[in-house]
Amino acid sequence: MDIKSQLRVSAPVLVMVYAFTTAILSIVIFLGIEHNIELDHFTQDPATIMSTPFYLGFFSYIGILFWCAAAVICFYTRAILPETTENSRLRSFMLYSGLVTSLLMFDDLFLLHELVLPEIFLLPEEVVYLLYLNILLVYAVLFRAEIQKSEYIVLVIAAGMIGASQFVDSIPMPLPEDSFLEDAVKLFGIVTWFTYFARYGLTKLEEKFHVK
Numbered sequence: 001m002d003i004k005s006q007l008r009v010s011a012p013v014l015v016m017v018y019a020f021t022t023a024i025l026s027i028v029i030f031l032g033i034e035h036n037i038e039l040d041h042f043t044q045d046p047a048t049i050m051s052t053p054f055y056l057g058f059f060s061y062i063g064i065l066f067w068c069a070a071a072v073i074c075f076y077t078r079a080i081l082p083e084t085t086e087n088s089r090l091r092s093f094m095l096y097s098g099l100v101t102s103l104l105m106f107d108d109l110f111l112l113h114e115l116v117l118p119e120i121f122l123l124p125e126e127v128v129y130l131l132y133l134n135i136l137l138v139y140a141v142l143f144r145a146e147i148q149k150s151e152y153i154v155l156v157i158a159a160g161m162i163g164a165s166q167f168v169d170s171i172p173m174p175l176p177e178d179s180f181l182e183d184a185v186k187l188f189g190i191v192t193w194f195t196y197f198a199r200y201g202l203t204k205l206e207e208k209f210h211v212k
Helices: 003-034 046-050 058-080 088-110 112-120 125-142 144-148 152-168 180-209
Strands: none
Touching: 058 088, 058 180, 088 112, 088 125, 088 144, 088 180, 112 125, 125 144, 144 152, 152 180
């Protein structure tokens, strides 16, 4: 394909991508001006801004990468499955699994339940936890048939670890870093969550396309 043909095919997609990116940058500029925040606080890495070691937040970053990978797997599996009546429930399950995973990822990335929602939107942390719990319960009930046909014990272990990590920090520990065990349990939970959806998506694609 020559360059002209490539540009003709790619132009609509690039316009959409650049429009979305421009919208994000515009919001950042507006917030910076409105709240007198330096723009590099939005654009640079925290370690650069604060002159801290590069490994600052290592566990957190690794966890977010696994959240993102799990969400991408869900959305990609949903997109690649043929849009048929037979696949309707499966495609819905993967879509909502991707949305739930994305919610958990953004919560982890931007500290929604810890800082943003309680301090900016004045929602008590307990209310946020209750809201998240209800979302997860509705998700589990709606797609219980799909979950029961899968290796659901892996998903249960993942949810249990992630839930347990929220309470581990209240346990007295002989560690100088009180949050280490909490973050370690959480990371195990996130990796297990990723493992469940990676295996589930791969299995379903193999079944649909008869690939081994």
